[in-house]
Amino acid sequence: MKKLVLSLGILLSGVSFLSLEARSMPGIIQTAAQQSAGVEKRLASIQKACNLTPDQSAKVKSLLTDMEATQAANESANKGNPAALKEANKKNSYDYNQKLAKVLTPEQMKSLNAANAAWEKEQASKTK
Numbered sequence: 001m002k003k004l005v006l007s008l009g010i011l012l013s014g015v016s017f018l019s020l021e022a023r024s025m026p027g028i029i030q031t032a033a034q035q036s037a038g039v040e041k042r043l044a045s046i047q048k049a050c051n052l053t054p055d056q057s058a059k060v061k062s063l064l065t066d067m068e069a070t071q072a073a074n075e076s077a078n079k080g081n082p083a084a085l086k087e088a089n090k091k092n093s094y095d096y097n098q099k100l101a102k103v104l105t106p107e108q109m110k111s112l113n114a115a116n117a118a119w120e121k122e123q124a125s126k127t128k
Contacts, residue, residue, distance in 0.1 A: 039064040049115035050108040059103045067096045 043061050046052065052060060070092045078085035101109055 039068055045115070046112060049111050050104060051111075052104075052108075056103055056108075060100065063096060063099050063103070067092060070095075 039061065042064055043057065046060055047057060050056075071089055074085055074088040074092060078088055100112075104112065
């Protein structure tokens with residue numbers, strides 16, 4: 001009986017851990033609603049950092065939506081091949097940044113890069 005209870009406890013803790021881990025792992029295919037929420041969240045942070053015009057906001061939202069769609073396609077096309085997925089997403093990110101640089105002014109790009117660096121620093125301090 002003790003073995004059964006112990007086994008069940010280990011199984012449940014493993015399932016809980018995997019569930020939490022799956023939510024935080026890149027490479028997990030998201031639903032359309034999750035993708036849309038992610039786009040809106042990123043757009044809001046870019047708007048805050050760069051003080052976008054309405055025209056720029058529309059263009060950036062389109063770029064973010066396209067990037068999300070490409071990333072989802074990359075995940076589907078590269079299932080079981082993490083190296084290929086990483087390379088495809090790296091190219092997607094590069095393409096996005098090149099297009100974004102054409103929408104934003106140089107000053108806005110500097111502001112965005114500074115905001116991104118601050119965010120990365122904050123995230124690194126949370127994991128320590």
